[in-house]
Amino acid sequence: MSELILGVSAFYHDSAAAIVRDGVPVAAAQEERFSRVRHDSSFPARAVGYCLDELGVSLPDVSAIAYYEDPRLKFRRVLATLIGAAPTGFASFRETIPGWLGTGGKLDALGNVRRELASLGRGPVPGIVARRHHESHAASAFFPSPYDSAAVLCVDGVGEWATTTLWHGRGTELTSLAEIRFPHSLGLLYSAFTYFCGFKVDSGEYKLMGLAPYGEPRFAELILERLIDVKPDGSFRLNMGYFAYLRGQVMTGRAFEKLFGGPRRTAEGPLTQREFDLAASVQKVTEEVMLRLARTARDRTGESVLCLAGGVALNCVANGKIVESGIFDEVWVQPAAGDAGGALGAALAVAMTNGARREHTGRGRDAMSGALLGPSFTSAQIAAYLDGRQIPHQRLEPGDLPGAVAAELASGRIVGWFQDRMEFGPRALGARSILGDARDPSMRSAMNLKIKFRESFRPFAPAVLASEVKDYFDLGQESPYMLLVAQVAAARQVPVTDTGATGIDLLRVPRSTIPAVTHVDGSARVQTVTADGNPGFHALLTAFRERTGCPVLVNTSFNVRGEPIVNSPHDAYTCFMRTNIDTLVMGDFVLHKSEQPPWSEESDWRSEIPLD
Amino acid sequence: MATLLLGVVYFLLATPIGWLSRLLHDPLSRRRSRRTVSYWIVPAGRADAPGERSRATRITS
Numbered sequence: 001m002s003e004l005i006l007g008v009s010a011f012y013h014d015s016a017a018a019i020v021r022d023g024v025p026v027a028a029a030q031e032e033r034f035s036r037v038r039h040d041s042s043f044p045a046r047a048v049g050y051c052l053d054e055l056g057v058s059l060p061d062v063s064a065i066a067y068y069e070d071p072r073l074k075f076r077r078v079l080a081t082l083i084g085a086a087p088t089g090f091a092s093f094r095e096t097i098p099g100w101l102g103t104g105g106k107l108d109a110l111g112n113v114r115r116e117l118a119s120l121g122r123g124p125v126p127g128i129v130a131r132r133h134h135e136s137h138a139a140s141a142f143f144p145s146p147y148d149s150a151a152v153l154c155v156d157g158v159g160e161w162a163t164t165t166l167w168h169g170r171g172t173e174l175t176s177l178a179e180i181r182f183p184h185s186l187g188l189l190y191s192a193f194t195y196f197c198g199f200k201v202d203s204g205e206y207k208l209m210g211l212a213p214y215g216e217p218r219f220a221e222l223i224l225e226r227l228i229d230v231k232p233d234g235s236f237r238l239n240m241g242y243f244a245y246l247r248g249q250v251m252t253g254r255a256f257e258k259l260f261g262g263p264r265r266t267a268e269g270p271l272t273q274r275e276f277d278l279a280a281s282v283q284k285v286t287e288e289v290m291l292r293l294a295r296t297a298r299d300r301t302g303e304s305v306l307c308l309a310g311g312v313a314l315n316c317v318a319n320g321k322i323v324e325s326g327i328f329d330e331v332w333v334q335p336a337a338g339d340a341g342g343a344l345g346a347a348l349a350v351a352m353t354n355g356a357r358r359e360h361t362g363r364g365r366d367a368m369s370g371a372l373l374g375p376s377f378t379s380a381q382i383a384a385y386l387d388g389r390q391i392p393h394q395r396l397e398p399g400d401l402p403g404a405v406a407a408e409l410a411s412g413r414i415v416g417w418f419q420d421r422m423e424f425g426p427r428a429l430g431a432r433s434i435l436g437d438a439r440d441p442s443m444r445s446a447m448n449l450k451i452k453f454r455e456s457f458r459p460f461a462p463a464v465l466a467s468e469v470k471d472y473f474d475l476g477q478e479s480p481y482m483l484l485v486a487q488v489a490a491a492r493q494v495p496v497t498d499t500g501a502t503g504i505d506l507l508r509v510p511r512s513t514i515p516a517v518t519h520v521d522g523s524a525r526v527q528t529v530t531a532d533g534n535p536g537f538h539a540l541l542t543a544f545r546e547r548t549g550c551p552v553l554v555n556t557s558f559n560v561r562g563e564p565i566v567n568s569p570h571d572a573y574t575c576f577m578r579t580n581i582d583t584l585v586m587g588d589f590v591l592h593k594s595e596q597p598p599w600s601e602e603s604d605w606r607s608e609i610p611l612d
Numbered sequence: 613m614a615t616l617l618l619g620v621v622y623f624l625l626a627t628p629i630g631w632l633s634r635l636l637h638d639p640l641s642r643r644r645s646r647r648t649v650s651y652w653i654v655p656a657g658r659a660d661a662p663g664e665r666s667r668a669t670r671i672t673s
Contacts, residue, residue, distance in 0.1 A: 080639060080640065081640065082622075082626065083626045083629050083630040083633070083639075084630055084633070084634070084639050084640045085630070086622065086623075086626045086627040086629075086630035086631070087622075087623060087627040087630070090618075090619065090622050090623070093618060093622045093626065094615060094618050094619075094622075097618060098614065098618075166652075176655050177654070178652040178653065178654055178655070179652070179653050179655055180651060180652065180653065181641065181653060182640075183640055183642070184641070184651070229644045229646070229651075231648070231649065231650050231651060233649075233650050233652065235650045235651035235652045236651060237641070237642075237644045237651050239644060240640075240642050246640070296652075
């Protein structure tokens with residue numbers, strides 16, 4: 001008899017649900033994909049419903065519900081923080097405390113989960129178990145990894161008290177070795193700079209990472225002198241005199257502004273050299289801390305492989321530096337490294353406690369199924385959607401699809417690629433992707449401005465056949481979840497002429513034979529694709545390589561700026577029609593923009609999607 | 613009314629406790645020391661302390 005554990009993360013950001021069967025992830029999704037509210041923090045009712053439906057079960061079939069953090073311990077931290085800041089933090093106290101107390105308050109998060117689950121009408125709610133926030137991260141990092149044993153490092157903003165934890169994973173056990181506690185947090189340091197540079201906290205950190213290569217790290221020494229005291233073993237403390245998050249709802253205060261030459265950039269304001277340099281500086285410090293933490297993880301555990309999770313593990317530049325350093329033979333990063341992955345980790349932790357085994361390690365593969373754990377739609381369902389709305393389309397034989405789509409891509413068209421099960425985690429990995437020709441120098445600006453409607457400084461990422469990754473990138477291991485950055489191989493680089501370009505204009509200077517995916521420092525956020533991990537996407541890349549000689553495609557998420565990645569055929573068709581995507585491929589069905597009827601909406605959809 | 617009540621709790625209860633705790637020790641470990649070798653904390657005595665397998669806490673059933 002199989003044992004099912006349902007994991008839930010909720011009420012902060014990126015709510016999600018996941019089900020594991022006998023310790024193996026079988027379904028997982030973020031609530032935002034269903035609600036269409038980015039980083040949705042509400043109870044993941046639709047994600048839970050999807051997970052149950054995917055397995056054809058109801059709540060009584062589930063052995064236990066695993067919640068991703070301990071609300072009581074978290075409340076004690078919040079209370080200690082507010083008391084510790086008194087008397088300067090009354091505004092924060094007034095805004096925070098009512099949300100925690102009373103019926104429906106966050107302190108009763110487990111009761112809220114119980115009530116929300118009961119209201120689904122899916123039968124009696126099983127027992128609810130709380131795991132600590134970082135234990136959930138650690139479990140999500142180690143248990144689905146391909147390793148029998150590993151060092152495990154979790155780094156994020158904050159959960160209960162821990163902000164950085166070091167674990168030793170062996171078999172089905174995780175041992176906590178050491179931790180760093182709030183308010184000292186590498187994630188919150190990065191978020192403070194994200195905030196100061198005018199981006200949203202818990203959302204815009206990846207933009208800051210993308211901005212870093214435009215700048216010089218001229219503030220790095222200042223950050224190390226004034227803001228963070230880093231010990232040789234990677235442990236650290238922040239100088240809280242420069243941060244405001246203990247006493248208010250903002251990240252930085254006047255001391256921070258004085259240190260870095262004036263007030264923070266306003267949202268959507270012009271980006272100046274200061275923001276470039278601040279981004280480069282905090283990125284450099286983050287990489288240095290992560291490298292020291294990795295060395296300590298190696299020393300304390302004696303392991304040769306490392307597993308990573310927590311929001312900071314989404315910093316794929318820092319991850320790439322750890323790989324490049326050779327401290328570990330290999331690094332595995334949980335694809336849903338942020339709080340959404342906590343739902344999966346909590347469920348895995350409970351499953352292992354209940355005696356589940358990790359049989360996948362014997363096969364040398366991870367247990368994430370390529371992170372394709374979300375909803376899928378059958379050909380019949382897609383056909384019903386298209387026919388029901390009289391949407392013009394062609395249906396191809398499955399064997400003809402890769403060649404036909406490769407031809408479209410090779411001719412410069414931009415393709416919406418909707419296949420298989422939706423990805424779990426923030427990255428589109430070839431199931432809900434927008435694809436283009438990485439060799440095309442105009443592809444980046446076309447995608448940024450006409451498809452994604454996003455900031456022009458942001459680079460795109462390449463998907464490459466795993467068998468040919470070394471021909472294109474200096475990467476010594478697989479990167480199936482697009483969470484490692486590596487340099488474009490020297491053989492693919494082209495001489496850079498001095499065009500006099502500065503700032504964001506640097507992105508227009510070709511630096512390689514795949515300019516659409518090469519950042520201004522010659523790096524790329526690589527996704528390696530195998531036939532095992534994603535057979536359909538692998539077939540497309542193979543067909544593109546056969547047609548063009550190039551096994552690389554631009555792969556960006558199927559959405560516009562501020563919108564969650566598409567989930568359903570309706571979401572995909574809507575995004576297709578709102579943007580300048582040329583061709584939409586859903587399952588075996590191909591839709592050409594030129595054949596579609598005019599698209600109109602009652603209001604301006606762009607005004608309805610809040611900027612991220 | 614709620615703001616008044618919260619103000620009473622904050623200024624008459626939380627503030628004195630905060631002052632007192634900061635006088636007696638460093639409750640949020642805010643002090644930094646160049647002489648300290650490491651800021652790592654070993655989570656001794658916890659369910660997930662070294663050598664002990666972590667256990668779930670069954671909150672409701």
